Amino acid sequence: MRQKLQSSLEASALDIEDVPYQHAGHTAVKDNANETHFNIRVISPKFEGQSLVKRHRMNGL
Template sequence: MMGSRATGAVFSRAARMRQKLQCALEASALDIEDVSYQHAGHAAVKDNANETHFNIKIVSPKFEGQSLVKRHRMVYDLLSDELNSGLHAISIVAKTPKELRSPS
């Protein structure tokens, strides 16, 4: 049998991002929303490209003790392949499980 059938081309960008973030950050909550439609006609969006803009809300124990900048860097680093292949922008909300339980 030749290789795995689960190649990156088979899954949507959102599914690939979900898998990468869930596995690496052991997320207890992960919401990925495709908001590409809000950016149709945007100068940086070529032709009718889709899956270019996402909102990501993630809760991970791996964010414990990390600054907001470091948390965002962790997400960006995990999604570097996507950012290099058509993902234009992501909005990130990154919290720890403790932060969810604490009033803000």
């Protein structure tokens, strides 16, 4: 994940935090213990001038 985000977004800063406990109790997760949840912070020059929605769509995954 880190490599894909770094290369596709040319990130100058990239922090990834795996926080699976944030998925606990969600309906979609009850039958799949392999689901997880991530907090990701990316700083990229590619985001400049882009709306929040467009930046979210540029995730590269």
